[in-house]
Amino acid sequence: MPGKKVSEKTIRRLSHYARCLRKAGADGTGVVTSKYLSERCGISSAAVRKDLAAFGEFGKQGSGYEVSDLLENIDRILGTCEPPQVIVIGAGNIGSALLESGLEGTGGYSYSAIFDKNPEIIGRTIAGVTVQPVDKLGEVVGEQGNYIAILTVPPGEGQRAVNGLVSMGCRAILSFVLEPLDVPDGVVLRYVELSTELDLLSHSMRS
Amino acid sequence: MPGKKVSEKTIRRLSHYARCLRKAGADGTGVVTSKYLSERCGISSAAVRKDLAAFGEFGKQGSGYEVSDLLENIDRILGTCEPPQVIVIGAGNIGSALLESGLEGTGGYSYSAIFDKNPEIIGRTIAGVTVQPVDKLGEVVGEQGNYIAILTVPPGEGQRAVNGLVSMGCRAILSFVLEPLDVPDGVVLRYVELSTELDLLSHSMRS
DNA sequence: GCGTGTGAACCTCTTCACAGCG
DNA sequence: CGCTGTGAAGAGGTTCACACGC
Incomplete structure (x- = not known):
């Protein structure tokens, strides 16, 4: 997937989301909202949604983001599905x-x-x-x-x-x-x- | 000196300038230009001048910045004149x-x-x-x-x-x-x- | 009602280009 | 003439606010 024009700042935040999601998954949390991530990562919820929406529509309106699903997508973006x-x-x-x-x-x-x-x-x-x-x-x-x-x-x-x-x-x-x-x-x-x-x-x- | 509103990015670059100036001083270089710093720090020369001008007029037009003088000023800004x-x-x-x-x-x-x-x-x-x-x-x-x-x-x-x-x-x-x-x-x-x-x-x- | 996705406004930082001084 | 300091223009990123789907 070449030609994506996302900033380093966005990627850096994705890394934080991933870390937060791994913890949420380990705690048994199945679904998170942009507000959930924003509070734990110290970012506005609008920024969280913008970051994630830049790569696709990962969320379900009214509920939020499924943890395992979102984590899988972020891992694919970062390349950590098969880490170097x-x-x-x-x-x-x-x-x-x-x-x-x-x-x-x-x-x-x-x-x-x-x-x-x-x-x-x-x-x-x-x-x-x-x-x-x-x-x-x-x-x-x-x-x-x-x-x-x-x-x-x-x-x-x-x-x-x-x-x-x-x-x-x-x-x-x-x-x-x-x-x-x-x-x-x-x-x-x-x-x-x-x-x-x-x-x-x-x-x-x-x- | 409270109430300075400079960005973290500027301070980060000052740190790089300081490192570069220490090396220049050790090499016997007495005066540097914004272009000199820009090439060694990977920044545009305009950005270098903006960064430095934000704290005062450290340079001499036509020649550049005196190494020891500028380093002293940056050390004072960073607090590394008397490092914690x-x-x-x-x-x-x-x-x-x-x-x-x-x-x-x-x-x-x-x-x-x-x-x-x-x-x-x-x-x-x-x-x-x-x-x-x-x-x-x-x-x-x-x-x-x-x-x-x-x-x-x-x-x-x-x-x-x-x-x-x-x-x-x-x-x-x-x-x-x-x-x-x-x-x-x-x-x-x-x-x-x-x-x-x-x-x-x-x-x-x-x- | 709730929360996402998104255009628009806003703000910050960078680059450009030039006036002014040595 | 060379180089700094700086307003103006431009680019990029963040926040706002709301339409849409669940």
Whole structure:
């Protein structure tokens, strides 16, 4: 389904709806309204309806949205019906901690591999996953590129790691590295910038 | 300086400018233009000028912005001229990894304490910082509330931890916990949601 | 009556283009 | 002449309010 022109903000909210729906489903709730979702996600109910209506007519007027049905649709939109594999590049502090923390509570993701270039670390097992050398990347994930790489390499090694990933066909990267990285068109790159989050909090404290 | 009505987006970009300026300063660059910042931060030069002009006239027409001068001003806006302390609540995988990774490359932040409720963990030293019991929070940080708390407690314990922090005067929280949390007015709460980032990447891969 | 889906109004943020200063 | 600062135009997203279907 190409050519959808929905904003990142909408997708971000869909992710929240999905999380909320999984919880509702686990609690035995069968049907929810836009107001239900709006209160739990901190969004106006009109926004919830707009977001959902952008992809089809999922609701039943007068009652609301069937939880399992809506969740299935959102999963299809996000691609989490068959979630991509998640691999970690860099088995340092953060990389190891991510694997040990797991991905419970997410849309079905799980870590399938972790890589490092340090010979002392290669071969260790972290949360049941063996650390592999980075040049084994191709063998492990294949070339279909249907996976997400989380980047947790040391400062200064980000771009080199990205280049390696891209050359192996990777198309989605989440970087914890505090450096601006370049990727070619067709590869999506996002950042988790602790530094910026702290700046935002620091600023808001003096307002 | 109260009552400034600037958007979160602007503040987020200021954080990027600051990082870019620190690097420029370290490289010996004395003056930069809005185009310089725009290229390195992936923003239009007009946006850069608008962002900066919102707080005063920092630039010199015909030449640009003096690096040290501009950085000083941004630091003052963000509050990073005297950065608040950063404490970590929860000495599990992520909390420990954050301390061990440190805060190099940020606007001068550093971790000043880490807390946990598990007696087996209390007393250990992580990156030179001793894990304290959570009820020692008041003694350690005082009651002025001028610090940022990073929340890395296990799922299900988020709200309890937040309540404790708030009751001790904490006014800024960055949560790694995948739960919606409630805070009273006057307390700022932000999330790092790995799950949502993965959803965004997953979605963009199928477009 | 209740709640969705949706055009219209509203608001915010971005981009454009240029005046003005060094 | 170069680059900042800024009104004006444009784009995008949110809220409002109501028609329609259950």
